[in-house]
Amino acid sequence: MTKLRLQKHIGSQINETGVVLSQIVSYFENECFHKKEILLSEGSNCNKLFFVSKGCLHLYFYDSLGNKKTTQFAIENWWLTDFLAFQKEGVSNFYIEAVENSEVLSISFMNLKKLLADFPQMEKYFRIIYEIAYGSALMRLKYIYSYSKEDIYFKFRDDFPDFIQRVPQYLIASFLGLTPEYLSEIKKK
Amino acid sequence: MTKLRLQKHIGSQINETGVVLSQIVSYFENECFHKKEILLSEGSNCNKLFFVSKGCLHLYFYDSLGNKKTTQFAIENWWLTDFLAFQKEGVSNFYIEAVENSEVLSISFMNLKKLLADFPQMEKYFRIIYEIAYGSALMRLKYIYSYSKEDIYFKFRDDFPDFIQRVPQYLIASFLGLTPEYLSEIKKK
DNA sequence: CGGATCGTTGATCAACTTCAACGGTCGTGG
DNA sequence: CCACGACCGTTGAAGTTGATCAACGATCCG
Numbered sequence: 001m002t003k004l005r006l007q008k009h010i011g012s013q014i015n016e017t018g019v020v021l022s023q024i025v026s027y028f029e030n031e032c033f034h035k036k037e038i039l040l041s042e043g044s045n046c047n048k049l050f051f052v053s054k055g056c057l058h059l060y061f062y063d064s065l066g067n068k069k070t071t072q073f074a075i076e077n078w079w080l081t082d083f084l085a086f087q088k089e090g091v092s093n094f095y096i097e098a099v100e101n102s103e104v105l106s107i108s109f110m111n112l113k114k115l116l117a118d119f120p121q122m123e124k125y126f127r128i129i130y131e132i133a134y135g136s137a138l139m140r141l142k143y144i145y146s147y148s149k150e151d152i153y154f155k156f157r158d159d160f161p162d163f164i165q166r167v168p169q170y171l172i173a174s175f176l177g178l179t180p181e182y183l184s185e186i187k188k189k
Numbered sequence: 190m191t192k193l194r195l196q197k198h199i200g201s202q203i204n205e206t207g208v209v210l211s212q213i214v215s216y217f218e219n220e221c222f223h224k225k226e227i228l229l230s231e232g233s234n235c236n237k238l239f240f241v242s243k244g245c246l247h248l249y250f251y252d253s254l255g256n257k258k259t260t261q262f263a264i265e266n267w268w269l270t271d272f273l274a275f276q277k278e279g280v281s282n283f284y285i286e287a288v289e290n291s292e293v294l295s296i297s298f299m300n301l302k303k304l305l306a307d308f309p310q311m312e313k314y315f316r317i318i319y320e321i322a323y324g325s326a327l328m329r330l331k332y333i334y335s336y337s338k339e340d341i342y343f344k345f346r347d348d349f350p351d352f353i354q355r356v357p358q359y360l361i362a363s364f365l366g367l368t369p370e371y372l373s374e375i376k377k378k
Numbered sequence: 379c380g381g382a383t384c385g386t387t388g389a390t391c392a393a394c395t396t397c398a399a400c401g402g403t404c405g406t407g408g
Numbered sequence: 409c410c411a412c413g414a415c416c417g418t419t420g421a422a423g424t425t426g427a428t429c430a431a432c433g434a435t436c437c438g
Binding site (some may be wrong): 133 | 260261305309313320329330
Binding site (some may be wrong): 149179 | 393396397
């Protein structure tokens, strides 16, 4: 049962009985996606928040030259959506696609509001989730401002060695903000 | 009374009586800093969260070449700290400095925990604050990945015209991740 | 007045991109 | 089971963006 993973994760952040936790996860829907399947398209309304219980997703958009740019990955225990669109229930500029066959829990904006109203403890959970996500976004910005692209790659490789294995190189390149060709050149050293 | 600004801001996000709101803001301390004064130093423990009620702060660090890099500004109604260090009550790698003479409300990590325990409604408030902050960090990352430095400057100038006026140019340059010289060249056009 | 601070200018240089071509691998259909 | 094409990584040459460095000007303030 893949909801167990979410239940555990919530339980690790807030103090609640198993009964309450299982009520909470009942607000979520279980969905499976195979590799390359699209969960969210540009131009469509972003009204779902995803929790990855197995597999890997990525969030990307097309820049003005038509290149795909990956800005986020999400693996097990991570949350993903186009947060900007989700917050205002608006149209998204992004795509979300499965990098691997993935199992995902999803919740609609409406149901999330309902969940937060019914279980105010969940405000704390999401406060923590956003806090961590914000912290890591800032860390990423700091890296971008601090290091050359070469160093950024090395840092990433050292910090997330499993990621390098799991995700094709051109996605890594896109995520780190450099071209596949240049990444290839860096790797030679 | 500068706490009024915070009170209003909290009131705009969560539904509470004036009485409760004024209890909430009583957890904060009022502090004033003059231009260039330092609120947080690298190497010191980051145990305070700041809310700007008047003025402007910036968060920066020194890169490996010894250049100051500004990663965040905070003006009225914004929260600022080294969130990574604050979360784990750890040592900071950043400085926070007043760009202008500023009035700030501060709260220690301990008191924030106390506040959240005493007024669980505040979890919602901070959930929203982090949600917005995270959204804007992602937007910034998207800009960095999408546009040339020239375009980033133009976007910034169009989106935050008052900022350009208020903050010296070399800080803008640092924040946008380009050199003052290059920014100068861009402006010529 | 004199110094510190900030913005500007132009020359040189390095980091990184772009483009075009090639080679390997994997999966699918014949 | 083989052959083909799609997909992905690699290579090298040429081109661009933006950084660096040094010098000069302007302004502000004590």
